[in-house]
Amino acid sequence: MNWNNILDDKIEFSRSLYEKLAIVNPGVSELELYEFRYALEAMTPGNGWDSVVLESQNEIEQKVNQRDFFESIQLKPRDGNRLVLDPTIVKFTWMIFAGLVSGFYPVEWVCRHFYFDIRGFLFFHRTTYFTDSVQSYLGGAPLRCFEPRQRRFDREQAIGYKAFKEANRDVDEYFMDCVLSLARIHGKPILVGIAGPTAAGKTEIVARLHEKLIEAGQTVTTLEMDHFLTDREYREQQGIDSLGREALHFNLFLTCLEQLRMGRKVSTPRYDFVSATSSHDLEGHVKPGSAPLEVDPADIIFLEGNFPFLLAEVAGHVAIKVVYLTDDAVRMKRKWKRDMDYRKKYDREYFCNRYFREQFLMAESVYIPQMMTCDLVVDTTGGCVWASRQARQLLELGGLG
Numbered sequence: 001m002n003w004n005n006i007l008d009d010k011i012e013f014s015r016s017l018y019e020k021l022a023i024v025n026p027g028v029s030e031l032e033l034y035e036f037r038y039a040l041e042a043m044t045p046g047n048g049w050d051s052v053v054l055e056s057q058n059e060i061e062q063k064v065n066q067r068d069f070f071e072s073i074q075l076k077p078r079d080g081n082r083l084v085l086d087p088t089i090v091k092f093t094w095m096i097f098a099g100l101v102s103g104f105y106p107v108e109w110v111c112r113h114f115y116f117d118i119r120g121f122l123f124f125h126r127t128t129y130f131t132d133s134v135q136s137y138l139g140g141a142p143l144r145c146f147e148p149r150q151r152r153f154d155r156e157q158a159i160g161y162k163a164f165k166e167a168n169r170d171v172d173e174y175f176m177d178c179v180l181s182l183a184r185i186h187g188k189p190i191l192v193g194i195a196g197p198t199a200a201g202k203t204e205i206v207a208r209l210h211e212k213l214i215e216a217g218q219t220v221t222t223l224e225m226d227h228f229l230t231d232r233e234y235r236e237q238q239g240i241d242s243l244g245r246e247a248l249h250f251n252l253f254l255t256c257l258e259q260l261r262m263g264r265k266v267s268t269p270r271y272d273f274v275s276a277t278s279s280h281d282l283e284g285h286v287k288p289g290s291a292p293l294e295v296d297p298a299d300i301i302f303l304e305g306n307f308p309f310l311l312a313e314v315a316g317h318v319a320i321k322v323v324y325l326t327d328d329a330v331r332m333k334r335k336w337k338r339d340m341d342y343r344k345k346y347d348r349e350y351f352c353n354r355y356f357r358e359q360f361l362m363a364e365s366v367y368i369p370q371m372m373t374c375d376l377v378v379d380t381t382g383g384c385v386w387a388s389r390q391a392r393q394l395l396e397l398g399g400l401g
Helices: 003-008 010-024 026-030 033-042 057-063 067-071 087-102 107-113 132-137 149-153 161-167 169-183 202-215 232-238 250-261 328-342 348-371 389-397
Strands: 114-117 122-125 190-195 220-224 266-268 293-295 300-304 320-325 376-379 384-387
Touching: 010 026, 010 033, 010 087, 010 107, 010 114, 057 107, 067 348, 087 107, 087 122, 087 348, 107 114, 114 328, 122 328, 122 348, 132 348, 149 161, 149 328, 161 169, 161 328, 169 190, 169 202, 169 320, 169 376, 169 384, 169 389, 190 202, 190 348, 202 220, 202 300, 220 250, 220 293, 250 266, 250 300, 320 348, 328 348, 384 389
Parallel strands: 190 300, 190 320, 220 300, 320 376
Antiparallel strands: 114 122, 266 293, 376 384
16 A cells, blocks of 8 residues: 555554554554544544655754754644644654654654654654763763663553662662762761752652661751742743743742851742742742741751752752753653642643653753763663762762772
């Protein structure tokens, strides 16, 4: 059957696409073909597959490596009163579907640049975090590698933390030993910055580091930058991304940081991650009926968030800088379980629009710049710990090289 005939035959198109996508994402083979067709029907162009115009591989590669492409993605486009997927995202997935079935896009090329999320039934671009410059800064090779056990998630549609923790066990244990070794070199109190994308596992690894350090006789606390976010509605109305000074109660944050480093207890805002609202108004005052968080001083202060040492006013205070990474495709599966199934945090279309838009932009603006200045990078998907040349030397002296 030639390409034009396949386009005209919905049954043959879905069968062919099912077989190709099962190679791209092994989890597709866990679906019965009729289940697959349910999802495909909702993503079928109204004018049929023969209406899809395919761009060249080069055109697509150029597009998905430009900020303006991702900045053009709308978070809340509407069709009447209904929130919908951004049309660019839908057309992007249509192209890859049609290109796979026609053979215009080789499976190997698709897998190299994109990943298919079953629950969203969409293609997303693979973000490159370990650029040539990042690898050069980190010594050209990882400090230590372990078996990459996240491969067991290839067939999963969503990932809970227990399975995620078990898959990361070896790399996490080594990373925590590295933090303990570096902490012994610095005086007290010491500020440790843990950066990383959403659902990479930052909160959980900080909690485990707390336990390990307490066992070693240290007092520990955490200052979470996300709790200093202003209301999401305000940020979206003002066109403020969730990073930088403008997204935070920044002066209040600096005051709390300075007070903690002086050994004083502080009162911080409390951010509600379900309603996306702060306990404090824009002037930094507690809203009526809201309760702030109390943070005690400690020997080791963890600064957790997406960009704890991106800002110059903060970076100089951070003694140990860490970027904790998990690949986008795995984090997406974690977010389906955590944010959609448990927290019920987002509308589905907004959830997909935001994830598609933000991964490239955040990597370019936040994570890669911090990887170029940090001491340690934990790649949980690759099962590796990377270190800057200076941190590598210190760790080798401590027997962890």
